[in-house]
Amino acid sequence: MPDWFYRTVSRPLLYRLGARTARAVALGFMGRLARLPLGPLAIDLLGHMRADPRLTVRLLGRDFASPIGLGPGLDPEGVALPAFARFGIGFISVGPVGLQNPPTRPSVERDDAREAIGFPDAAPPLGLKAAGAVLAELSRLGVPVAVRVSGETAEEYRHLLTETRRFVAAIAVPAAAAVAMSEWLPAAEGVPILLTVRADSPTADMEALAAGLAAGAGGVLIDGAVAREGGGTEIGAPAREPALALVRALRASLGPAVPLVVGGGVHEPEHALALLDAGADLVEVDSGLVFNGPGLVKRTNDAVLYRNLSAQREPPGAAPRPAAMTWFWTALLGFGMLFGGALAVGIAATRVVLPYDEAFLGLSRDQLHTVNPRLLAFMAHDRVSLAGPMLTVGTVYLGLSLGGIRRGVHWAMVAVFASASAGFASFFLFLGFGYLEPLHAFVTACLLQLLLLGMHSELGPYTPTGPPPPRTDRAWRRAQWGQLLLVAHAGAVLVAGAVISLVGVTAVFVPEDLEFLETTAEQLRAAHPRLVPLVAHDRATFGGMLVSAGLVLLLTALWGHRAGNGWLWWTLLPAGVLGYAPAIAVHVAVGYTDGMHLLPAFAGLGTFLLGLALTRAHLMESGGGPEPVSVPWAATRR
Structure with missing residues (x-):
């Protein structure tokens, strides 16, 4: 669904449906297309969205094709991730992943006026068995993946890390779980651990974050979600300012050496640029693709590339023949x-x-x-x-x-x-x-x-x-x-x-x-x-x-x-x-x-x-x- 079709035809039709139905229709179509024999070529033909090689960022011991990636809020069940992998993104966040699938699919609500997507349910939407198939598929595509895991005990975290580490570039765990890092960290076997905090995290999470970094965590992931009125969480525009403020605070306190992966209401290229300028290393987009269009990643990559090239100001070389x-x-x-x-x-x-x-x-x-x-x-x-x-x-x-x-x-x-x-x-x-x-x-x-x-x-x-x-x-x-x-x-x-x-x-x-x-x-x-x-x-x-x-x-x-x-x-x-x-x-x-x-x-x-x-x-x-x-x-x- 390129922007010229999404903004003119698809979005008006999808917006007439309930949020859950609209998401199922859109992601289902994209997922099936990406898995057809010529489907990936069709996606490339419609968008030509691959990132410029000069956008490559070296972080967490590997190269990311772009600092712009896909957050987990848009497709928590991994239905269309092979399609999104061809949108010019540098990485994909998957999860949260728990040991078992929830008994029902999580509810979804869309607030068009506030440009927010709400999740009343707090249960992990992806069990370990389903997540394994998704991670294996993404691993074959060669896109770096950060998987978010969620457990109750140290034993559960050891099991989740053991089962997911071979597919991913990084594993993200809640900062609150860092108190037991010494018990489950060896199970990661060298895969970088990111400590996750929400954009509106309380002070207690910040204290756990500091302890976890001191105990060997490799970086911080700011989840682009905030508490939702009535319970649950929401992503989108309401998370933008809290995420930006938290990035600035963490970068000021942690210094330039600690990697920061940040999501939070990126609906325009300028929002991603603001997070990068505030100190983010990698930026996640999710709800912006719903409210603005699938070409958001491409347009954001263009904006980042222009900023980088303009700032380098390399003297022109000899003109080739x-x-x-x-x-x-x-x-x-x-x-x-x-x-x-x-x-x-x-x-x-x-x-x-x-x-x-x-x-x-x-x-x-x-x-x-x-x-x-x-x-x-x-x-x-x-x-x-x-x-x-x-x-x-x-x-x-x-x-x-x-x-x-x-x-x-x-x-x-x-x-x-x-x-x-x-x-x-x-x-x-x-x-x-x-x-x-x-x-x-x-x-x-x-x-x-x-x-x-x-x-x-x-x-x-x-x-x-x-x-x-x-x-x-x-x-x-x-x-x-x-x-x-x-x-x-x-x-x-x-x-x-x-x-x-x-x-x-x-x-x-x-x-x-x-x-x-x-x-x-x-x-x-x-x-x-x-x-x-x-x-x-x-x-x-x-x-x-x-x-x-x-x-x-x-x-x-x-x-x-x-x-x-x-x-x-x-x-x-x-x-x-x-x-x-x-x-x-x-x-x-x-x-x-x-x-x-x-x-x-x-x-x-x-x-x-x-x-x-x-x-x-x-x-x-x-x-x-x-x-x-x-x-x-x-x-x-x-």
Whole structure:
């Protein structure tokens, strides 16, 4: 559930359900998806959320891919943790884990006004047997896990530590249990022990915490929960200020050497930054994914990365040769596509057919006119329509190269490579219609070399355009609707391309085509056996280019809509206009104005422009806030 779908479709529907039902539906869907054979790839496709390698934090004797992790309050039963593991998180907290499962599932209540999730029941929601299966699954995924255990006696703690230690990076126990540390600590066998205190912990817990650290505990975990009115606990916004105050107090009293893992109402990137600046080493998010959206981790990672990179202020090194960089070759590929599209428009507006087309048919241009007076106009319509997606692809490739790939934007490179690979693969559709056009083959071979050179060149390090927004705003919320429209538009283009390609290698014509030509496919085949293969070549090539355009537009819509990417908006606007305008204009010029035939083009253009209008303000945002002047405390710990 990416933000553009969660905020526009999923959340309004889920909020109509009870909190317990909504959680079961959402987590159940995510968990099943993550366990399907291609499910993890689908999650990666929708979000592209992996953390930048420069976010790695060294703590507790191991590397964490990001200082932002998942707290246990969102999915205490571990239903969807394999899905969350692909959200760009650096670690996962599981638990609390007890010896036995509770007799019933714990109750859940959602307070939308206060942005809080309440748990009236205090019983551990996960027994040791169920927890073992969850921990084993997460261990196979390679994500660091901190398991919270809860027992009554020292013997229970020894058993819990013995059964969980082989799966985890750290084990968290209540600070109150530290009075018996000497009895159960050896069972951990070197696994770091974190002492857990709630954000609103009483003084007695602080005293136990000090004793436990003195007895050999490896750090502190601040549970992002506070007491709930009416009994039980709650996570969310009410825990934010208590957690922040406790982090500051503990860091001041314990000094910089004691690791602090902190949760507490992180609903915006600025909340995580505040905890890191206050002294947290790792930060947990949970309820923020419910109230803000699944992309919170990704947006927070972006904010942390920007702060860290800005604070380092490393002097720029020598600029690498353009020919050694991927963006140079993908930009040339885009320029080549633009030139090819413009050339196709020029040919269609003049000769329509080239000498080798005439040689393939054994008919001159004038003889083609005698076969069917509308045939040349129909072929011109096909070839100008083909030029449209070529111009779109060329414009997007050029924009992604200069605005994204040149700055080390990984998703932009993947979008170009995936789209271009699909486009070049579509060249082999000629096997279905039996006509190998020499110019098409020559241009394809030349452009393929540019793609291969780009694949074997260097991307370079990612450089942000500016500070990401510290919080969501109206422009961001409106942009989710625009992104939804752009994703739907690109998906429709992709499907249309696949359908047209299939038509091009099978039936070739649709009923509206034959109505315009005032003939039948059998009559055209009877007039000349090579006439239909020539038309099929244009139709199938058009479909292949639509697939290529749909793919690059889809990946761009999925991954590229971040504040500060104004260059992307100015790339998409001309790309869309250049794609639709020639196709619509040529239909009018040749008189092929069937309403149902043109409806997809007008609907697609309208959807595309509306999506751009809704995303403009967000993409043009500078990010807000002053430039950072210091590295967050946790970022210095390596």
